[in-house]
Amino acid sequence: xxxxxxxxxxxxxxxxxxxxxxxxxxxxxxxxxxxxxxxxxxxxxxxxxxxxxxxxxxxxxxxxxxxxxxxxxxxxxxxxxxxxxxxxxxxxxxxxxxxxxxxxxxxxxxxxxxxxxxxxxxxxxxxxxxxxxxxxxxxxxxxxxxxxxxxxxxxxxxxxxxxxxxxxxxxxxxxxxxxxxxxxxxxxxxxxxxxxxxxxxxxxxxxxxxxxxxxxxxxxxxxxxxxxxxxxxxxxxxxxxxxxxxxxxxxxxxxxxxxxxxxxxxxxxxxxxxxxxxxxxxxxxxxxxxxxxxxxxxxxxxxxxxxxxxxxxxxxxxxxxxxxxxxxxxxxxxxxxxxxxxxxxxxxxxxxxxxxxxxxxxxxxxxxxxxxxxxxxxxxxxxxxxxxxxxxxxxxxxxxxxxxxxxxxxxxxxxxxxxxxxxxxxxxxxxxxxxxxxxxxxxxxxxxxxxxxxxxxxxxxxxxxxxxxxxxxxxxxxxxxxxxxxxxxxxxxxxxxxxxxxxxxxxxxxxxxxxxxxxxxxxxxxxxxxxxxxxxxxxxxxxxxxxxxxxxxxxxxxxxxxxxxxxxxxxxxxxxxxxxxxxxxxxxxxxxxxxxxxxxxxxxxxxxxxxxxxxxxxxxxxxxxxxxxxxxxxxxxxxxxxxxxxxxxxxxxxxxxxxxxxxxxxxxxxxxxxxxxxxxxxxxxxxxxxxxxxxxxxxxxxxxxxxxxxxxxxxxxxxxxxxxxxxxxxxxxxxxxxxxxxxxxxxxxxxxxxxxxxxxxxxxxxxxxxxxxxxxxxxxxxxxxxxxxxxxxxxxxxxxxxxxxxxxxxxxxxxxxxxxxxxxxxxxxx
Amino acid sequence: xxxxxxxxxxxxxxxxxxxxxxxxxxxxxxxxxxxxxxxxxxxxxxxxxxxxxxxxxxxxxxxxxxxxxxxxxxxxxxxxxxxxxxxxxxxxxxxxxxxxxxxxxxxxxxxxxxxxxxxxxxxxxxxxxxxxxxxxxxxxxxxxxxxxxxxxxx
Numbered sequence: 001x002x003x004x005x006x007x008x009x010x011x012x013x014x015x016x017x018x019x020x021x022x023x024x025x026x027x028x029x030x031x032x033x034x035x036x037x038x039x040x041x042x043x044x045x046x047x048x049x050x051x052x053x054x055x056x057x058x059x060x061x062x063x064x065x066x067x068x069x070x071x072x073x074x075x076x077x078x079x080x081x082x083x084x085x086x087x088x089x090x091x092x093x094x095x096x097x098x099x100x101x102x103x104x105x106x107x108x109x110x111x112x113x114x115x116x117x118x119x120x121x122x123x124x125x126x127x128x129x130x131x132x133x134x135x136x137x138x139x140x141x142x143x144x145x146x147x148x149x150x151x152x153x154x155x156x157x158x159x160x161x162x163x164x165x166x167x168x169x170x171x172x173x174x175x176x177x178x179x180x181x182x183x184x185x186x187x188x189x190x191x192x193x194x195x196x197x198x199x200x201x202x203x204x205x206x207x208x209x210x211x212x213x214x215x216x217x218x219x220x221x222x223x224x225x226x227x228x229x230x231x232x233x234x235x236x237x238x239x240x241x242x243x244x245x246x247x248x249x250x251x252x253x254x255x256x257x258x259x260x261x262x263x264x265x266x267x268x269x270x271x272x273x274x275x276x277x278x279x280x281x282x283x284x285x286x287x288x289x290x291x292x293x294x295x296x297x298x299x300x301x302x303x304x305x306x307x308x309x310x311x312x313x314x315x316x317x318x319x320x321x322x323x324x325x326x327x328x329x330x331x332x333x334x335x336x337x338x339x340x341x342x343x344x345x346x347x348x349x350x351x352x353x354x355x356x357x358x359x360x361x362x363x364x365x366x367x368x369x370x371x372x373x374x375x376x377x378x379x380x381x382x383x384x385x386x387x388x389x390x391x392x393x394x395x396x397x398x399x400x401x402x403x404x405x406x407x408x409x410x411x412x413x414x415x416x417x418x419x420x421x422x423x424x425x426x427x428x429x430x431x432x433x434x435x436x437x438x439x440x441x442x443x444x445x446x447x448x449x450x451x452x453x454x455x456x457x458x459x460x461x462x463x464x465x466x467x468x469x470x471x472x473x474x475x476x477x478x479x480x481x482x483x484x485x486x487x488x489x490x491x492x493x494x495x496x497x498x499x500x501x502x503x504x505x506x507x508x509x510x511x512x513x514x515x516x517x518x519x520x521x522x523x524x525x526x527x528x529x530x531x532x533x534x535x536x537x538x539x540x541x542x543x544x545x546x547x548x549x550x551x552x553x554x555x556x557x558x559x560x561x562x563x564x565x566x567x568x569x570x571x572x573x574x575x576x577x578x579x580x581x582x583x584x585x586x587x588x589x590x591x592x593x594x595x596x597x598x599x600x601x602x603x604x605x606x607x608x609x610x611x612x613x614x615x616x617x618x619x620x621x622x623x624x625x626x627x628x629x630x631x632x633x634x635x636x637x638x639x640x641x642x643x644x645x646x647x648x649x650x651x652x653x654x655x656x657x658x659x660x661x662x663x664x665x666x667x668x669x670x671x672x673x674x675x676x677x678x679x680x681x682x683x684x685x686x687x688x689x690x691x692x693x694x695x696x697x698x699x700x701x702x703x704x705x706x707x708x709x710x711x712x713x714x715x716x717x718x719x720x721x722x723x724x725x726x727x728x729x730x731x732x733x734x735x736x737x738x739x740x741x742x743x744x745x746x747x748x749x750x751x752x753x754x755x756x757x758x759x760x761x762x763x764x765x766x767x768x769x770x771x772x773x774x775x776x777x778x779x780x781x782x783x784x785x786x787x788x789x790x791x792x793x794x795x796x797x798x799x800x801x802x803x804x805x806x807x808x809x810x811x812x813x814x815x816x817x818x819x820x821x822x823x824x825x826x827x828x829x830x
Numbered sequence: 831x832x833x834x835x836x837x838x839x840x841x842x843x844x845x846x847x848x849x850x851x852x853x854x855x856x857x858x859x860x861x862x863x864x865x866x867x868x869x870x871x872x873x874x875x876x877x878x879x880x881x882x883x884x885x886x887x888x889x890x891x892x893x894x895x896x897x898x899x900x901x902x903x904x905x906x907x908x909x910x911x912x913x914x915x916x917x918x919x920x921x922x923x924x925x926x927x928x929x930x931x932x933x934x935x936x937x938x939x940x941x942x943x944x945x946x947x948x949x950x951x952x953x954x955x956x957x958x959x960x961x962x963x964x965x966x967x968x969x970x971x972x973x974x975x976x977x978x979x980x981x982x983x984x
Contacts, residue, residue, distance in 0.1 A: 047919070047920050115909055
């Protein structure tokens, strides 16, 4: 068996094949060549023999012709035999005679003529030659037999030598092959051994195979290059594998490679950690060992089910399953299986991820989400409630709970649409409270709010449920009357409102009379849209304020006045800027001396078109538009300038300037006054400010601060229009004022009205008791003046003494009037 | 490699068979000298025949005779060589060539087909050749002008 294997191995080796090839070639060619050569040689021998025989037989026959007797013929025949040329010879004559040789050597008995060598199996070549015998005078035939044995021996010897030569040649050739072939194949064996070492990953530093055969040398060079390339590739592959392994071991996901039979091939670190198995611990095991038994599956089907149609691994969808740890516990797992076609069979790559934490997080998230949803629902409800509340607040007045301007506009728009459809009129009433501002300024906002609430209640009581009552702001209300038949219905409603609001309002057990003015605008007569109706009702309301009825229906003629009032604000701003305002000065006399000691600065507007306007015509507008501040500073500057001029003219007078409620709230007022006084060089005792009761009482604390600052500066302070407000004597006592001015409404009629007389007298007494100086306004007659003197009033002011005069006129009046102040000599001369 | 063996053996066998001479076993045959019946040649002596086929010029009745060698049959040719020229084939051919070169003239034409030979004999008066008597009888234009050999070929 072993021998057979070795033989087979030898036959299948390169050297064996060369030897075998040589043997086969020689076994085929050498016999062929040698047999051919021997055949030619044998044929040559035969040819030579035949040629000799034929030639010799002819010569012998020719000699027989010359012979003259039978004996001579016989002698020649014997000679032919004895000479060894022939082993048979005879002559047969035509007449039947026969002469034969006496000698026969190895001659067969029967003559059979041959025409080819060895034609007959008698080792003799028989030939017959006819000739004409002279001796016998007859035709004769010479029959000669030549021994073929010698030639046959020659041929046989030639064959023997040829065979030996062939065998020797074959043996020599085989010997040569046996010697040469190993030499020839040695580099091939070396190359084979090197290739095997390379294939076995044995370290081969360099391929050293030397051969003079250039094909083998080239092969060696090629193998060396191949080795270098393999080494290079192997290094690159090793680096790549190392990198891939590093990546595989550092990815978060577990990666398991599975062979075509579904058995685990390898696992990365993450997979080992997920499943608890060590590297190679479950190699060869079915990968279902990694899954919960209930989730066991066929890896091929998994790959086919979840593989993307395009074959793109990245787009393979993962699905959730349940994994099984080495210790037996199961856990939720996300798994994706892709397939990779290899020459050694399909490879499946399972990417697995433990999603326990994610599942927990999802559960927590779900709980949180549900909680959040509950909170959102709750919050949404709260917001809806708040929204409703906000909507209510946005559309209603917080104080009176009446609809506000916004809601009124909406309802007005709806009512107009309904009225258009029904071709029915509707009315819009705008109501403004008459004396609300005084109550608010005097008693404070709290009382003002209470008044507004009571007003709202009364309005509700006076009107229908279907009517809309809205508060537009401040003390202004609007009433929407849908479904009226005519303007009389609207007027009736206005009357009800006025009547309801004329009733006194009780606050802290005190009775207050306020009253209201109502403007009426009708749809469609006075406007077909809400804005127009609102504006026209407002115009009517201002008209109503001037009328005694308390209400007024819109009249287009009155609208012109309304428009002019609006334009007046812009003109006033322009007038202040361009000094169109003019100061008039009304003297105040000391009733004890009868001399002018002070003047009150009163502003007039020298309007280019309307002429000289009184303060009542633009001061409210200035207060309403915020122009009162620049207007007052203008007056202050002009008055101080005038004092400066009078001082230069040696006219010593104190200057009284009116301050509004707004000024008392201005923290910068004192600084501004001080700066102006310094600018014009006016001493503080030459200046005094008149403030109304209501202005002080609007914010008594703030007013107190301002008044104290002014008092510290040394300027005089006076309470103007005393008696018209609702001043608290407690506050009055604390104010740092120097004098009290009794309102002219008490003074003018005090001789005819005992109550006024009592008020004036009481005020004088009160002021004196409090250490204040008393000034009476509105002194228009001598009787009144004398009465005031009798009462002990300190000072007086009024038309009886002098109307307000311009600076120039007053200066002249001071020189000429009996009320003139005490003038210096220089002044009198001037 | 092993599949080549049968082919090689077969080739060797065919070669051997191709070179193997086969001798027909005719009995009582006659090798006769022939010419065209219109050639006018009646008889040639043994010497004239030998000289003619050895390449020597032969005139007969003022006409130059031309030899034609019939190699259509191996035995026929060997009988001719042995009975007419007394030489082996190679020697005869060398001898013939030598004589033609030395004496002028032309080499005898060689025919392998009796039909072609018979036609040539007809077309060229003076041409003399040899064939089996039985063969000569098959061609009307061929006339036997002498017997070269008679005997058994067993």
